[in-house]
Amino acid sequence: MWRDAVVVGGKDLRVEMHSRVTTTQVAPYAILVLLLFGFAFDQNHAILSQAAPGLFWMAVLLCSMLAVQRSFALEAADGARDGLRLSGLDPAGIFLGKAAAVALQLVILEVVLGLGIAVLFGTTFHNPALLVLSAAAATVGLASAGTLYGMVAAGLRVRETLLPLLILPVVAPVLLGATQAWMAALGLTTADGWRWLTLLVSFAAIYVTFGVLSFSVLVEEA
Amino acid sequence: MVMVRRMLEYRGTGDRVTRILGLVTLVLVAVTAWLGLVVSPPDKVQGQLVRLIYVHPAAATACYVGFGLCAFASLAYLWPRTRSRRWDRLAAASAEIGVVFCILTLVTGSIWGRPAWGVWWTWDARLTLTALLLAVFLGYLALRRTGGDPDSRAKRCAVVAVVCALLVPVDHEATTWWQTLHQGNTILRPNPLIHGWQLLTMLISFVTYGFLFAWLLVHRYRVEVLEDRFEDEGYEVAIAERRAEGGVVTIGPSPVLSESLSVSTQKAGQS
Numbered sequence A: 001m002w003r004d005a006v007v008v009g010g011k012d013l014r015v016e017m018h019s020r021v022t023t024t025q026v027a028p029y030a031i032l033v034l035l036l037f038g039f040a041f042d043q044n045h046a047i048l049s050q051a052a053p054g055l056f057w058m059a060v061l062l063c064s065m066l067a068v069q070r071s072f073a074l075e076a077a078d079g080a081r082d083g084l085r086l087s088g089l090d091p092a093g094i095f096l097g098k099a100a101a102v103a104l105q106l107v108i109l110e111v112v113l114g115l116g117i118a119v120l121f122g123t124t125f126h127n128p129a130l131l132v133l134s135a136a137a138a139t140v141g142l143a144s145a146g147t148l149y150g151m152v153a154a155g156l157r158v159r160e161t162l163l164p165l166l167i168l169p170v171v172a173p174v175l176l177g178a179t180q181a182w183m184a185a186l187g188l189t190t191a192d193g194w195r196w197l198t199l200l201v202s203f204a205a206i207y208v209t210f211g212v213l214s215f216s217v218l219v220e221e222a
Numbered sequence B: 001m002v003m004v005r006r007m008l009e010y011r012g013t014g015d016r017v018t019r020i021l022g023l024v025t026l027v028l029v030a031v032t033a034w035l036g037l038v039v040s041p042p043d044k045v046q047g048q049l050v051r052l053i054y055v056h057p058a059a060a061t062a063c064y065v066g067f068g069l070c071a072f073a074s075l076a077y078l079w080p081r082t083r084s085r086r087w088d089r090l091a092a093a094s095a096e097i098g099v100v101f102c103i104l105t106l107v108t109g110s111i112w113g114r115p116a117w118g119v120w121w122t123w124d125a126r127l128t129l130t131a132l133l134l135a136v137f138l139g140y141l142a143l144r145r146t147g148g149d150p151d152s153r154a155k156r157c158a159v160v161a162v163v164c165a166l167l168v169p170v171d172h173e174a175t176t177w178w179q180t181l182h183q184g185n186t187i188l189r190p191n192p193l194i195h196g197w198q199l200l201t202m203l204i205s206f207v208t209y210g211f212l213f214a215w216l217l218v219h220r221y222r223v224e225v226l227e228d229r230f231e232d233e234g235y236e237v238a239i240a241e242r243r244a245e246g247g248v249v250t251i252g253p254s255p256v257l258s259e260s261l262s263v264s265t266q267k268a269g270q271s
Helices: A002-019 A021-040 A045-073 A077-086 A091-120 A128-153 A159-170 A172-185 A193-221 B002-009 B016-039 B048-054 B056-078 B085-117 B125-144 B150-165 B167-172 B196-245 B255-270
Strands: none
Touching: A002 A021, A002 A091, A021 A045, A021 A091, A045 A091, A045 A128, A045 A159, A045 A172, A077 A193, A091 A128, A091 A193, A128 A159, A128 A172, A128 A193, A128 B150, A159 A172, A159 B125, A159 B150, A172 A193, A193 B150, B016 B048, B016 B196, B048 B056, B048 B085, B048 B196, B056 B085, B056 B125, B056 B150, B056 B167, B056 B196, B085 B125, B085 B150, B085 B196, B125 B150, B125 B167, B150 B167, B150 B196
């Protein structure tokens, strides 16, 4: 399973390195979203720095849609999905590989967006350990839930419109937990941020487990 | 009596048993309305607002049952030994009824919240999770409408239903796990918060909603059977029609489909 995950994840990342869609299209889109949030709040610095964690994770959420759609668009052309199905790779390995590739792209986007909120919204970081751990758990949760639903919608004619409807409500707990943990990590609230990390880790564990268990059914039917 | 006899003789999508189930449900709805609006006294604190507890908690419970049943049927479909289209139909029917009761829960809660809390909506854990529950099952219903091979669709939907239903216990326990504005358990506690006619009416409302749920489920399941049949035989019917236009004699579709098609053709001709 792990070897297959490395094969699939490596394949997706190599395709991404050649096409550079994440760096040339998704990352600029992420910065654009931050700029638009700034316009929407009329460049009110106090509101923007207070809302920075929520806006950051909202931007990550929107970018994760693009990353997941891109991940499964790779398999749509030239019967690549049939090739994947007939390759004999362990479906759980395919899930883990694709989720890991999406997660790595999200990490790059989070670094870009982190720099973006520091520069554009004047955010300062207080608790790096909580910040990094909650971001890691949230990223795993987003990538695994996104990959699971990406496979559910793969091959459907309406996948572009259906995917956000399926994913966004499901990952709402990640938005909530990550925003609250980051608010604590940025010193914007006195609430205990570590409690929210528990929610994020639980969410990630549930979706990774469910993805590993159910991906064989979805790969078979995609 | 004549009306009851006519209702029993009416030949719709139901049979005698389901018509009796429908009549019992109707009577129970009337009894609940009478108890809730006439017999049950106003509350000392909430006044007339208390009457919404004869609608809201039972609707929420029916919503949980609908989504829970959907998850159970989906698991049964995913399990190779029990895989059958019946489970898929049951999942579809129960999810749709769950969504109806979920909307009813949110609407009645909002109506209660306006005078009690001063707002139509507040970002409380229970309310937010219920809204999320509705959103994820609306996504599930959208997925069901994507068409394609029925077995493939059933498997995709079954996986999604199981994931969606994970929210049900979280939503139910929200008032225990988080400090919420929404009140906690009213009945299932050592000292129930309501007594007398209020308690009795509330318990009867649960029974009424149980019957209503069962009646709706039976009929929605039958519609699902007809939809499946239409999908399975629709292609055959289309080919038969094209051949008939060319004067080629073919094996006809099922009587139900033939009848429905001839009715629709007549209507189209009239219009």
